[in-house]
Amino acid sequence: MAGNIKVVVCKDADEVARKCAGMFVEQVRNKPTSVLGFATGSTPEKSYAQIAKLAKAEKVSFAKVTSFNLDEYWGLDGDHDQSYRYFMNEQLFKHIDIRPWNTNVLNGKARFPEIECRAYEEKIVSVGGVDLWVLGIGNNGHIAFNEPGSPVDSRTRLVSLTQSTIDANSDGRFFKVAAEVPRCALSTGIGTIRDARKLVLLATGAKKADAIAKAVDGAFTPDVPASLLQDHPDCTFILDQEAASKLKK
Numbered sequence: 001m002a003g004n005i006k007v008v009v010c011k012d013a014d015e016v017a018r019k020c021a022g023m024f025v026e027q028v029r030n031k032p033t034s035v036l037g038f039a040t041g042s043t044p045e046k047s048y049a050q051i052a053k054l055a056k057a058e059k060v061s062f063a064k065v066t067s068f069n070l071d072e073y074w075g076l077d078g079d080h081d082q083s084y085r086y087f088m089n090e091q092l093f094k095h096i097d098i099r100p101w102n103t104n105v106l107n108g109k110a111r112f113p114e115i116e117c118r119a120y121e122e123k124i125v126s127v128g129g130v131d132l133w134v135l136g137i138g139n140n141g142h143i144a145f146n147e148p149g150s151p152v153d154s155r156t157r158l159v160s161l162t163q164s165t166i167d168a169n170s171d172g173r174f175f176k177v178a179a180e181v182p183r184c185a186l187s188t189g190i191g192t193i194r195d196a197r198k199l200v201l202l203a204t205g206a207k208k209a210d211a212i213a214k215a216v217d218g219a220f221t222p223d224v225p226a227s228l229l230q231d232h233p234d235c236t237f238i239l240d241q242e243a244a245s246k247l248k249k
């Protein structure tokens with residue numbers, strides 16, 4: 001069952017990035033006070049470079065934008081070079097005119113994670129909810145750090161990472177060895193993500209093909225967290241040909 005998910009297949013990862021950047025810059029042009037949701041990982045890196053390029057070329061200002069990120073490693077400070085706060089600063093925030101105080105990333109060193117997570121949910125609500133949120137997908141179908149089994153109505157909370165996610169993040173792109181990867185994270189929930197008015201999920205490469213096929217064509221099930229987007233009213237998957245290769249025609 002394909003649900004409502006719209007699928008756009010691009011010729012390669014560069015085209016995926018251009019399409020994603022086009023959506024974000026258009027969103028901000030139409031509503032300068034947009035609330036945007038961002039993701040980390042290798043997949044969105046090219047999109048962030050494109051957003052910065054396009055915003056500059058088309059003179060679209062992000063000065064009134066508010067942003068929220070999906071997740072953060074538990075135990076890492078924002079200035080740790082593997083923290084998602086650091087990633088966002090380096091990959092996007094320092095290249096556009098978004099105001100640092102309007103960018104929200106969960107605090108991986110919060111003393112009381114429950115209070116941190118509740119405050120994050122409340123802040124999203126207090127600014128009117130997220131207009132457009134970009135997501136990646138794990139090889140196991142996770143979205144943010146919502147690993148298989150995460151409930152459809154889950155909210156921001158402290159979670160444990162699966163071995164598959166720890167392995168994927170210690171293949172040298174980020175951490176060098178699995179022992180360095182934090183075992184827990186603060187993550188927005190599937191319910192938090194589903195509340196966004198518009199979602200775009202990016203996937204590139206053959207390693208994502210199984211997860212994408214299950215998310216789009218398989219059952220609506222917490223076993224494949226991304227499948228829980230099937231009944232979202234405005235969700236688009238932007239894929240390269242490899243990631244799309246196992247979809248039903």
Ligand code: PGA
Nearest residue numbers: 041042043044136137138
């Ligand atoms: P990746 O991660 O973009 O580094 O593949 C995606 C994810 O785990 O959500």
